[in-house]
Amino acid sequence: MKKVLVEAYLSNNLGDDLFVEILTERYKNVEFTFNGGENSRIIEKKVNTKKGKFDFTKISKYDAFVVIGGSLFQETGGIIKWIKIWLKLFLKVIFFRLHRKKVVFIGFNFGPYKHKIFRILYGFLFRFVNYLSVRDIESYNLFQNNNNMHVYPDIVFSSYENNYSENDQRNSLGISIMDFGNKVNFQDDYEKLIINLIDNIDSDLTINAYAFQSSDNINDYLIIKKIEKHIHKKVIVHKYDGSNLKDFLEDFRNNKYMITSRFHSLVLAMLYNQKFFSISYNIKIDNLLRAVGLDKFKLVPNDFKNEKKISWFIKNINKSLNDEHENYSEKLTKEFGEKSKKHFEYLDRILGK
Known part of the structure; x- marks a missing residue:
């Protein structure tokens, strides 16, 4: 059975839980470990999901690292706060790639953001991701020079x-x-x-x-x-x-x-x-x-x-x-x-x- 580490917004929010539902139902023969989400109830109800914590020493057991969600990349708080968030994600991506593991970011929109450096740093991070998909043309236009970037309607539409x-x-x-x-x-x-x-x-x-x-x-x-x-x-x-x-x-x-x-x-x-x-x-x-x-x-x-x-x-x-x-x-x-x-x-x- 293939194993995937997932990061998502896990606060019992309907929209984000729909992402979890769609992802885990699409790949029923995959074991998904969700980073964090201690209070997430939808993960408890799925047979192919479990809760976990990111551990650099256990990257080798996963086949891929998936980040799924909507408004994932917003500039909130002061510069020190969001740089710490960026750095943690950047290190995860780099370590997965060093282990020759696939990294996939899907379903998001970028922003809102106030400072150009915010977009530049995430644009740099995105260069190390194997596949990215956004849900609006405005986000796509920010990073359209990245050949791994794609744009499609919101993931929930896939349940049409x-x-x-x-x-x-x-x-x-x-x-x-x-x-x-x-x-x-x-x-x-x-x-x-x-x-x-x-x-x-x-x-x-x-x-x-x-x-x-x-x-x-x-x-x-x-x-x-x-x-x-x-x-x-x-x-x-x-x-x-x-x-x-x-x-x-x-x-x-x-x-x-x-x-x-x-x-x-x-x-x-x-x-x-x-x-x-x-x-x-x-x-x-x-x-x-x-x-x-x-x-x-x-x-x-x-x-x-x-x-x-x-x-x-x-x-x-x-x-x-x-x-x-x-x-x-x-x-x-x-x-x-x-x-x-x-x-x-x-x-x-x-x-x-």
Whole structure:
């Protein structure tokens, strides 16, 4: 049995756990050891996964080193902090390559970053990686001179064949509600926006609120419970806890309409053929909306206090969304699904499919 060491974001976050699910299900005959993730529940539920710690003396037992995830390379904290993070990853890559092991980075976007040296150092590191794939053209353009760099839609789109839904959902509205953490200055305005939206949505719609992550540092569920105290309608709350992936997704997909905050709530809304509006807090969401021609159907943080824009948003939701939302179509989602599978083309060769 081939063995792979994996680094991923392992904090019981739905989007990142979907990466783990897709990777481990694709290669069922491979043993995956995940570096860290002591509290990750999805790893505990898989038969071909285990938790571990990176050990330079044990590199020889692995066939490959895989880094999988979305927003993996962001410049956060001071220069000393991110240089330490960069150096640790660089040493891992170098040691694997010195042992003639394959190194693969898949599914990420690069940034945001503030300083040119951040991009330069990661560009240098990427030169030692056998295969890299990003999920947006903007990240690709930063490193397009690297012949090992590729660009495909988000990895979750690769589950298209098993997840695309026909239009048979219940007459309900789902809302992905997000804890942005302490790195933004618009959390309070965002919560007031959600309260405003819920209180002004047509009363005949059942409203479901979804918490994609409820960890120590980021807790969507606590934000939902906080919002519940200020709304005048019943909201059914669904909390992802790392152990209920199948049930959480099944309930999410049954909504006809969706207001998305988290990036993967948008991806899932497309996979599930839902009519959606997006709250876009990050360029990765803007890029995806632009790719499907729906970048005008969104609110951004600067709109959170704009009563005119919010009124427009609510009006369109109450009109059961605009017909233009049909334009992204099953054909485009299927196309994304086929392209997304190419994230794994190199791993298919070295691990077998």
